[in-house]
Amino acid sequence: MSADTPDEPVVLWRPTPESMRATRLGQFAARVAQRRGLDLGDPPDYDAIWRWSVEHLDQFWAEVADWSGVLPGVPDGDVLARREMPGAVWFPGATLNYAEQALRAGADGTVPADSPALVAVAEDTDPVEVSWASLRAQVGAFAATLRRLGVRRGDRVAGYLPNVPEAVVAFLGTAALGAVWSSCAPDFGTRAVLDRFAQIEPTVLVAVDGYRFNGKEYDRRDVVTELRGALPTVTTAIAVPRLFPGETPADAMPWAEAVADGQEPRFDQVAFDAPLWIVYSSGTTGLPKGIVHGHGGITLEQHKQLALHGDVGPGDRFYWYASTAWIMWNIATSALLSGATVVVHDGAPAYPSVDAQFALAARTGLTYLGTSAGYLTACEKAGIRPGETHDLSALRYLGSTGSPLPTSTFSWVYDAVKPDVFLGSLSGGTDVATGFVGSSPLLPVTAGELQRPMLGVAAAAWDEQGRPVVGELGELVVTEPMPTMPLYFWNDPDGQRYRESYFEPWPGVWRHGDWMEVTERGTCLITGRSDSTLNRGGVRMGTADIYAAVESIPAVRDCVVLGVEQRDGGYWMPLFVQLAPGEELTDELVDRIRTAIRTQASPRHVPDEVIAVPGVPHTRTGKRLEVPLKRLFQGVDPAKAVNTGAVDDASLVDHFVRLAERRAAR
DSSP: OOTTOTTOOOEEEOOOHHHHHHSHHHHHHHHHHHHHTOOOTTTTOHHHHHHHHHHOHHHHHHHHHHHTTSSTTOOGGGTEEEOOTTTOEESTTOEEOHHHHHTGGGTTTSSOTTSEEEEEEETTEEEEEEEHHHHHHHHHHHHHHHHHTTOOTTOEEEEEOOSSHHHHHHHHHHHHTTOEEEEEOTTSOHHHHHHHHHHHOOSEEEEESEEEETTEEEEOHHHHHHHHHHOTTOOEEEEEOSSSTTOOOTTSEEHHHHTOSOOOOOOOOEETTSEEEEEEEOOSSSSOEEEEEEHHHHHHHHIIIIIIISOOOTTOEEEEOOOTTSHHHHHHHGGGGGTOEEEEEESOTTOSSTTHHHHHHHHHTOSEEEEEHHHHHHHHHHTOOHHHHSOOTTOOEEEEESSOOOHHHHHHIIIIIOTTOEEEEOEEETTTTEEEEEOOTTSOEETTOBOEEOTTOOEEEEOTTSOBOSSSEEEEEEOSOOTTSOSEETTOTTSHHHHHHHSSSSTTSEEEEEEEEEOTTSOEEEEEESSOOEEETTEEEOHHHHHHHHTTSTTEEEEEEOOEEOTTSOEEOEEEEEEOTTOOOOHHHHHHHHHHHHHHTOGGGOOSEEEEOSOOOBBTTSOBOHHHHHHHHTTOOHHHHOOGGGBSOHHHHHHHHHHHHHHHTO
C-alpha cells in the first residue's frame, strides 16, 4: 500500500530494541527462553511469545506463577488439571491469599514500608498518602474486626462506597480472612443496589454517608437506611464518614473503631479457586449476574496484565479512573500486586474542568494514567492540549478502555498530550476481570487499532458459522480457558445461566458479545457490543435496570433503551417510550423519566434523548428487540438487522427504520 492510501496504517509510536529488552515482558521472555530452550527472538518477538502462551497454557502459567513469586516451582503437570470451558481446573491443591500478595511488596523490602501504597485524591481535599505500613495495619485491624463479628470464610461483605482508601482497606481485610467482597458505587440508587446485594446475602455492610461529584454533595444516609432494612442478613453496618463526620448512626459501628486496633494482618490461606469477589455484569433481562472470581486466577492474571503488558512495577504511580461499581476499580487496586503506588480518585472525571485527570497526573506524578475512551474523546473535542498546560514528564503510559478509541483520538494523544507516551487501548470485560485484546510494549502503536490478543488469551474473530475470519468483522471468541473466567455465577447452581451467557451458540467456546476484526497485520479493531448491554464510559448496566425505573411511571406503557456505538467514537443512548392512552411526552414527563433512572438505577445511564413511539417491537417470545434496533441506528441494512418474521408487530419495526433514516440524514 502506498502512503497515500487511506487505509495505510499510521504508526504513532515504536519501541526500540533496547526498550523492548528492558521491559518486564522482555525480561520475562528472556527468562522463559533460557529455562525452556525456546527461541522467542532478540529483541523479543511478541507474536512468538503469544503463540507459545496459548499453545502451551500449562507452561505459560507455570512461568507466570514462578516469575511473580506467587506460586514458585509448580510443575507444568499441576497447572491445568482440566482444560475445558466452562469447568477448567487450575493449580489444584495450591493455596494462597490475594490480600497477602497485594501487601507483599511493603513487607518483603521490595518497596520501603514508609513509602506510599495509596494516594487519595478528592474534589474537596489535598492528596493524602497512605504508607504500605499503614495500609497493612489498617487491613489487619479490619480483618480482626470482621473475625470478632463472626465473619467466616465464604461470608459476604458488601461495600456501598466511593473510590476512597476505606474501600481498599475493607476489600483487602475481607480477602485476608477468606470472606467474599462485593461493592457498589454510592451513585447507584436503592433498587439497583438491592438487585445486586440482595442476591448475595451479605453479613456486613460497609457504607458511606454521602459523596461529592461535580462539586455537589449527595446525602446517602436515607439510602443506607433503606438498604439495611431490605438486607436482613446484615448483622453489622460499618459507617464510613464522608459528608457528616461525627454523625454515626446509633446502630452502626464507626469506621474509626473498625480499624482502631492496627496490627499485622493474619492471612488465611485458601484454595486457588476460593471466591475472592463478586462483581456484576447485567444481562438484558432479569437480575444482574453475580460473577464470582477466585483468589488465584485474579492474582496471576493481574501480575500478567499489569506487570507484563503495562510494565507496571515498584516506583510507578498507577491510576485508573473508576468507580467501585466498575471492574477497573478492582484491577487498579490490583496494581498493589506489582508494588506500585495506587492513586484513588473520589470525584467526577472532568471536574472542575475537562482536563481534570491530566491535572491529577501532574499533581501526583503519575507514571500510568488509565481512563475511558469517552474521556479522551471529550478532551480532544474540547481542543485542550494537556502536554502544554501540565507537567506530564513522569507519564509513561496512557491506558484507554470502556469503548473503542477513535483513530483521531489516538493522533490527538500524540500531538496534544505527549509524543513519547505509550498509548494502550484495551478491550476486555467484567466477566474475566482483564483484557482479551490490548497493549504490549514490544509492539508499535497504530492509530485506531488494538495491538494484539493478550498473553494466554486465545482470542479470535469468528463468523456466524464458527469459522475464524481475518479482515472482516466477527464475534470475539476465546477458544482456550483463562484463569479468570468466572468460577460460577451466584445463585446459578446448575451453571445454566453461565453457559447461556458465554457458551452459546458454540459449546466449549467463549463468545464475549463484542464485534472484532483481526487485520492481516495481526492488530485488532473492536467496534462495539454485539449484545444490548449498556456500556457508557466503561460502566456497564443491563437494560433491565433502566426498564424497572421507567416502568414505575404510570404514564409509560412500554419502553426500549439502546446503547449505540457510533463510527466517530461517540455513544448515543436513546430511550423510546410507548405512552399510556391519553398521555403526552411533555417536558415534565421527560424530567420524571430522567429522575427515575437517575435515582433508581444510575445517573451515568440517563438517556441522551427520550423519544415517543407508537409501540415497542418484541420477539414472539416477548423479548424486546434491542440488538436489532441498535443495529438499525448503526446503519445496518434493515433486511440484515431485523428478522421481521420473528417480530410480534412488524409495522413497529418500520417506524424504527424511519427514525434511523431520519437520524442518519441529520
